[in-house]
Each structure stands twice: as structure tokens, then as C-alpha cells.
Amino acid sequence: MSDRRLRRRQGTAGTDNKRRADGPHDISGLLDGVSVVLLDIEGTTTPITFVKDELFPYVRSHVRQHLEEHWQEEECQEDIAALRKQAKEDKEMDGVVLVPECTTDDDEETRKKVLSAVVDNVLWNMDADRKVTALKQLQGHMWRAAYQTGKIKGEVYPDVVPAIRGWLETGRQVYIYSSGSVEAQKLLFGFSSEGDLLELFSGHFDTTTGLKVETESYRRIAKAVGCDPANILFLTDVVREAKPSREAGMKTCLTVRPGNAPLTEEDWANYPVIKSFSELACNVSPTKMRSRGKAAT
Numbered sequence: 001m002s003d004r005r006l007r008r009r010q011g012t013a014g015t016d017n018k019r020r021a022d023g024p025h026d027i028s029g030l031l032d033g034v035s036v037v038l039l040d041i042e043g044t045t046t047p048i049t050f051v052k053d054e055l056f057p058y059v060r061s062h063v064r065q066h067l068e069e070h071w072q073e074e075e076c077q078e079d080i081a082a083l084r085k086q087a088k089e090d091k092e093m094d095g096v097v098l099v100p101e102c103t104t105d106d107d108e109e110t111r112k113k114v115l116s117a118v119v120d121n122v123l124w125n126m127d128a129d130r131k132v133t134a135l136k137q138l139q140g141h142m143w144r145a146a147y148q149t150g151k152i153k154g155e156v157y158p159d160v161v162p163a164i165r166g167w168l169e170t171g172r173q174v175y176i177y178s179s180g181s182v183e184a185q186k187l188l189f190g191f192s193s194e195g196d197l198l199e200l201f202s203g204h205f206d207t208t209t210g211l212k213v214e215t216e217s218y219r220r221i222a223k224a225v226g227c228d229p230a231n232i233l234f235l236t237d238v239v240r241e242a243k244p245s246r247e248a249g250m251k252t253c254l255t256v257r258p259g260n261a262p263l264t265e266e267d268w269a270n271y272p273v274i275k276s277f278s279e280l281a282c283n284v285s286p287t288k289m290r291s292r293g294k295a296a297t
Ligand SMILES: CSCCC(=O)C(=O)COP(=O)(O)O
Pocket: 040, 041, 042, 043, 051, 055, 131, 136, 139, 177, 178, 179, 180, 181, 184, 185, 188, 212
């Protein structure tokens, strides 16, 4: 059997991302009728390596220190309570670490025991790259200090800002939908390598609206932005997110970026694919710029 047929049978694309990204793929008319562009972050606006090699390791190496320093604070206790609640829901899962009850008045021995359990619980959740709100809220709170002190700068692909500006100039709105908490999203774009980009976005959605693999989440987003799903274009690197967004009636396009998981032949056949936002850029003419506010087709 040929390599290609074998890969198709196994449902794996091998090096196809590179081969296919260099070849033709149909994205014509993708922006037609679109008045809202909804963007994923990791693997779409931002390299996966930034999340996996900078953001997540920061949490792993600072979680104990963060808990030690903020233990008495309401926000920290709320984060711990949310992790405890999530762990109870996960109690049947392999290797789950439960978080014992605690108060800020506990003796030192109890505090240390609970703190270690929280650290282990966070690491267990992160080992599985779980997208649960409790973990994402804590991560967002931890990254706050890292961004504000300049230890971390949000990475954004160079083709992202020019394309967004073109969409805005042609009367479209841009929203973010990421598993990272809304606070984490605002930090990434507020303290980005390209400066403060928050003014580009009309709003942000996270897992408090629902998981990205569930169709209902996309229906909720469409309702929240007051737009028919058919007029929303969702860009993501993950097929498990593309599928439910399409089921909800949105237009969907996959993004291929360096380091993203390879797409299968079937994915290439089923979805439009871009490797840079510049493929969806609007060349704004001076006339169109003067009539801002009108959605272009
Ligand atoms: C908002 S930055 C942190 C990204 C993150 O925590 C994550 O899980 C990535 O999720 P995405 O939905 O952007 O792929």
C-alpha cells in the first residue's frame, strides 16, 4: 500500500500540513456576508509554542509560590474552591487529586497539606491539558503578575493585526473565543509583542459560555453578539471545535500554523484552510475606508 493510502486509512496526515499548505485550497468567498469574525487563540492568532513553552511552564513552576503568597486573599480562596468542586466532579477519573476543605484560619499543618493537594491537582489537570474553567481562572490570575512585570509578552502572528484592521475597516466586528479565561485573553492581547491590541476586539468569550467542543456554545455566542450564525466566521486550528461551530450554522475555516497538529486528508476535504490571516485580508480602498461601518461582501 502506498504511504498516502496508508495515511488515509490511518486517518493521519503525516507531513501533509506542509505539503497541502503550500498547495491550493479554496477560501474564495469566505468573508462574503460575514459581519463577525470569531477567533481562537492558541494555534490561530498565537503560536502553540508560546502557550506550551511559556505560559503553561510559568504556571507549573510558580503555582506553589502563587498559593503561598495569595492564600489569605479572597480571589485565591475562590480559585481553590472552584478546583475543589471540579475535583469532586472528576472523582471517578484516573489519578484525580481531591482538594480537602480549608479556611484561612486553618493551622499551618492543615494549610500546608491543602496547599500541596492544590498544587498536585493543578499539575494533574495540566498534564491532561484540561480546559476546565477552574484551572483556566487560576492560570489567568497567575499570568497577571507575569505580564504586568514584563516577564511575559503575548505573542501574536504578524499577519493577525493587519488582517483584523482590514476587517474592521470593512465594517466587521472581531471577537475572541478561547479556552483561556477572558482575563488571560485580555492580558495576552493587552501586553502583546505588538502593543496593546484590546481596542481591536468587540468582546471575549471563554469556557464560562461553554466548552469549545460543544455546538451549544457557538449558538450562545451568536446570540450574545446579536448575529445570525451564518454571518459569523470562526477561525480555529482544532477540528473538534470547527465541527460544532459549523453545526451551529457558522462559517468555519481551519488555520495551519507551524507546530499545529496535522490535519487529515478528510479535514482538508471538509474545511477551507488558511496558513496566514493575510489570505483573508481585505484590501481596503480609500472609498471603503470613508464609508466605515458598512459590512463589505
Ligand atoms: C488565552 S491564553 C491561554 C490559552 C489557554 O489557556 C488555552 O487553553 C488555549 O486555548 P485555545 O482555546 O485558545 O486554543
